[in-house]
Amino acid sequence: MTGSEESPSFRLAYVPGVTPAKWVRIWNERLPDIALTLVQVPAAEAPEVLRAGEADAGFVRLPVDRTYFSAIPLYTETTVVVVPKDHLITAADEVTLADLAEEVLFHPLDDVFDWDSPPGEPAFERPATTPDAIELVAANVGLLLVPQSLARLYHRKDLTYRPVTDAPQSSIALSWPEEATTGLVEDFIGIVRGRTVNSTRGRVKSPAEQQKQQRSEPKRAEPKGTRQKPAAASTGRNPRARTAGGSARTAGAKQTPKRGKPRRRS
Structure with a gap:
């Protein structure tokens, strides 16, 4: 440093x-x-x-x-069984654990499934890794259950896979x-x-970041008709009373009958 x-x-x-x-x-x-x-x-x-x-x-x-x-x-992920391309299982679109009961299934030491009771016939040894187990499947020694992403990751031209409908998933x-x-x-x-x-659900910004964001945001114009008129200046009189009084005087004037011109005596 x-x-x-x-x-x-x-x-x-x-x-x-x-x-x-x-x-x-x-x-x-x-x-x-x-x-x-x-x-x-x-x-x-x-x-x-x-x-x-x-x-x-x-x-x-x-x-x-x-x-x-x-x-x-x-x-x-979907769980699949990896098999050689010429295996009988490839005739089906999907299989169950019961379909694999008599098959030798490898359970490598890095197996991602937590088996209570591993299915299939046990292999003569447990491969150290999933890639090692893939090599044994290619040698037509047994089969392997893995998440579909691992079957794709370790894909080989001489191997394929089928979904296992009732197997544990990862x-x-x-x-x-x-x-x-x-x-x-x-x-x-x-x-x-x-x-x-700009999602508000992201991490909480620091005060400096918030100030920077506020400065960069354009000011929003107030919608028309929402601005309040300034209050009338206080003069000791009630504006409403003055208006009311004026209205009363006006009303009173309307009620007073108009005096017409005097009639001429004949």
Whole structure:
């Protein structure tokens, strides 16, 4: 450091299968002076990365510890089974867990599903990672259940997938440590929620920012007919009484019969 303050930046973690490009593009358009750094992390390690302050916020897979993290659920993915292209399962548009009961199913150590009882026949070993399991499926050793985004991420020409209608599903959320809710985190929340630049639901602006915004906003003209007339100057008399009195005199004058010209005697 040379006496100048460090330039502000925002670190965004994301797990495999999430594509943050759309939100990053909007960030760069709205906050071009604040660099956004992407940090890809395994799904199981994402909470610890946020706890350690290695990222300001992240796209993670639920569940997370809600006593420590804030989370905004975004979407839930379809679960699919990855199979070789010549597998019998490809004859169907979708399958159930019962259809996979006699198949060897891999459950890698980084499996994103919390299985009470893993379906299918157990493999001879658990692959270390999902990409390792994909390689075994390509070798026609067994099948693999994953969120659809991971099936697309690790796509191979010799593999395909089918939706599994009754399998557990994985949900993606934007999450961050609740006690570390900074202004930049609020800015990113607004982007993810689709708020506009001038939305009042964004983060709370500082007094200096508010004054700058007020100076830049044009003054609104008052609608016609809404401006009040100035009050009458006080002269010790009641204007209404004077008007009322004048009206009474006028009314009295109207009630007095007019005197006509005297008739000439014949």
